[in-house]
Amino acid sequence: MTVPGGQSLPPGFGGLMNSPPSDPLLLGLSCVAALSLLYLLLVFRPRTKGGSTAPPVVTSSPVSKLPVIGTIVEFATSPVKLVQRCYEDYGPVFTVPVSPRQHLAEPMPMTNDFLHKRLTFLVGPEAQEPFFKAPDETLSQNEVYCFMKPVFGPGIVYDATKKNRQVQFQSMANGLRTARLKGYTAKIERETRMYLDTWSDEGELDLFHALSELTILTSSRCLHGDDVRENLFKEVSELYHDLDQGLTPLTVFFPNAPTAAHKKRNAARAKMVELFSKVIKNRRDNPDQQHSDGTDILSIFMDVKYKDGSAITDEQVTGLLIALLFAGQHTSCITSTWTSLFILNNPSIMKRIVEEQNAVFSGREDANVEYKMVNEEMPLLHNSMKEALRLCPPLILLIRQALKDVKVKAAGKNYVIPKGDMVLISPSVGMRIPEVFKEPNTFDPDRFGPGREEDKSSPYAYMGFGGGMHSCMGQNFAYVQVKTILSVLFREFELEMVASDVPEIDYAAMVVGPKGDCRVRYKRRTK
Structure with a gap:
């Protein structure tokens, strides 16, 4: 998941008196004094860790002359533009303080601890390696x-213990292995x-909307099984x-936060658990009935047992299904849309795509x-999807928290990221570095082909599906899903x-x- 924006001063921080002064001048002076104090706290508070090897701290911004305040506004407005600017001004490693709440001893109620940290960014293959x-x-x-807990439910993925999370991830991996992908291709x-x-036979439509509908249809068939897809799809899609x-x-x-959207979210998750609990009970009570072909991922999750011998609960099965649907739905529908639009906007590529499809199905x-x-x-279709992901990655920021000091070497310098910092990379910026990808703003799927292979210049140059030990386990399913859909289309x-x-990229979206x-x-x- 990603953080597309920040937030300025939190409600109640440095609050005013209950009754405003009657003198406008006094009120104005009070506001100026409060802001000045806040400004001094932010600007002159030194780092407590890291010393001379700590990354440079970004306090200035073209958005505002007020140090730190400007970077907060800039981050909230466009994280990608801020990262790009700071990379050009400060180099591949830099820190951005984003909230005055860093000065509070305890987080405020209902908040994610993300709001209380410094953000240290790593840009470029070398810096991104650690x-x-x-x-x-x-x-x-x-x-x-942790903000995903209300969506997925308790004990799922990031809220699970390490041992239980390993079992959950392994069950997901089992459902996405090659043997199952072969069966999913026909379903898609x-x-x-x-x-x-x-x-x-002819007409006009919104391709993004159409591919979004098609993605959830194909995902439901593979993840949930035939009984859910045939009988409960409308209800599941509305709850989703x-x-x-x-x-x-x-x-x-x-x-x-007690918002209307959060209340509907909570009600939907409870209803989703109720719905899938009935499905699970029906499958277990009637094993001789043909509920599905047994290859859907719901069937795998139902049989999960943790290392302590305990069985997975119906609520946890539902949470894992929600997690997978969240991970795949956005990525696949967005990527299939971008891939299609880039191909259609390049007639020579479109011509070659059709020729490739004709060659694959020649005589059959x-x-x-x-x-x-x-x-x-289908190498050209594959590389076109890969290039669309490079230009328009669905996740503009990937985030971790440093539980220990982290050593980073980049551009001939050695840095130490202090324990406690949030550490971020931006695929949107990192995959448009001209030293890595030639003419980085141009759609050029041949950059991945024989003789060029720009993505292999470094193990961490291409981040379409993350990288390293945390690379996306669903990437093979995504490639099969998107390429199968586009091949038919x-x-x-x-x-x-x-x-x-x-169209432009909507950096304001989650x-x-x-x-x-x-x-x-x-x-x-x-024909």
């Missing part, structure tokens, strides 16, 4: 992503063709929508999509963008997608 190589005991995710194609059959809408920038800092035009085809025989329809260029016109004109190809 981020991807350090174990959880050094750089931890748990303290960062089936759902895609059923969905495309509802389109008229409420869960999704309950994750806002405010959630990151105040995960339990009516053949089903097979795993081997999407995994081995490009073979069945001629497409062209309505707009003259690809998971960034396209901002603007995603409409396409389509026409069914004649």
